[in-house]
Amino acid sequence: MNKNIILIYAEITPDFYIHTVVFELIQKAIELSKSLENPSIELIMLTPQGLINGYKEGFENNGVDKVYVLENEKFRHYSTEYYSKTIIPIIEEIQPEIFLLGATNQGRDLAPRISSSLHTGLTADCIELQINEKGLLAATRPTFGGQLMATIICKNKPQMATVRPKVFKPLENIIKKETQYIYKEVNLSSINPQIELIDIIKKAQTTINDLDSSDIIVAGGKGMKSKEGFELLKDFANAIGGTVAASRGAVDIGIAPQEIQIGQTGKTVSPKLYIACGISGAIQHIVGMNNSDKIIAINSDSNAPIFENCDYGIVGDAFDIIPKLTNLLKQKKYKF
């Protein structure tokens, strides 16, 4: 009997870690596989030579049946040309039912290129995946800036979807299963690259990783008015053990860097606590932080939409409230 293969693209970061979204997708694939007959969870991974042994430990006991390994020195940096031309024929050969990728910059660059070549559909930035009564992938995603949810079905195979990091929870339980590694030959000689990488300027990795892993995020908007306003937020974040983020309103007036923007055109985060200071709560901002466990809003305008999207709020001047909270935190620390 044919296998129902769920294939996952194992994205590797520039510093050669497996992207966390891969483990979130594996966990989701395990859930989906319960509704499929004869399922198999498989990964496809493009890496420079000699790294695969380092990754094997990460895949041990997490329910993966097979890993397709494609090794080549050209895979040291992501390139749409090399990656898509390598992956497409392998997918044609494996014939997965479902093919999932992280909705990272890389995934969103690669996925449509592949789906278009394979004449199949692709659902971007899903927030929920299920198998419907007909055994098809029902992929739910936000549209209209997060206001309307749409559940999308794909008529062709593979049924492709991308999922933003941090939307699903990563694997928790150990699943005893032997993972098979299949090494595929890579031949890039027929590809005449049209794109040349001239330079890479790496980001200060800390800000991004911090936002991803932080339990507490203190976000500032245009209401923080100046760089000094953001200094207040930094003090507060230090006192509470959190990381500073921003709305596009703050980025646009130049008081915060784009790297820390949350929202539709920024990052998606899901901390335990999100404190929005001087942020009006536009839908494009909300979609980036609505998965937080608890949201606190500090805003001087009692009609600001952020109050519709918070657990606790306070109406008042952030320049007054934030230093007070910082002090209360410091006092509390002295007690211990």
Place this chain on the structure above:
Amino acid sequence: MKILVCIKQVPDTTDIKWTEHNTIQREGVESIINPFDVYALEFALNIKKQCNNVHIIAITMGPPQADEMLRKAIAIGCDDGILLSDKKFAGADTYATSKTISQAIKKFSPDFDLIICGQFAVDGDTAQTGPSIASKLDIPQVTYVKSIENCDEESITVKKESDYGIEILKIKFPALVCVLQQDNEPTRPLINGIIKAQKASIKTLNMSDIELNSDDVGIKGSPTYVSKAFRAPNKRSEKFICTNCNELFEKICQCGVLNNE
């Protein structure tokens, strides 16, 4: 140099109104040019400032009213407009959209150097149409493009912003780029641009003009369909508004995330 800019008319998503059945109210909603496609036009106009002999064509697939949007593009400095319009195109997903657009390009503008798309459209927000067009035309693509570093007859060098940092990439023509927000102030229509726009003859093409049939386009040509659409639920139904800082501080403590608890 011949540049094609793909632009799309979208409902203004910052101003969505709901019917009592929780569906989006379509009447009376203003159509705007997708904000990222405004950036795509700016990107093309920036190339025009830096290079000689640049010819820009704005192209859209949409209803007949989209003609007006193409004229606005001409008013700010584009040279021509192509409108792909046919009842059969309705309901297209990104696969069918990119097939329609790429087929029109093959038929009517195969000698292009660069195609510019917005990074995404705010109604669907898929960011798929650009790469799908590139795939169908078998040309390289660069997404998340922030700015132009350099440009000549054969290539363009751009700055790409990704999750991990900035890349400087040199792309040989023909190619496609998807662009992010541009930093310059949006170009305003010029007086002679407005006159040119009024006089311009927009090339309008239907399905048979681009030699596709009804299985290739619109709903029929789309591998995906929407099985359900619903209003995003508000997850936070029990809100508590504090009256002073101490009260708020207590609520923060109760969240159970502070380190030394």
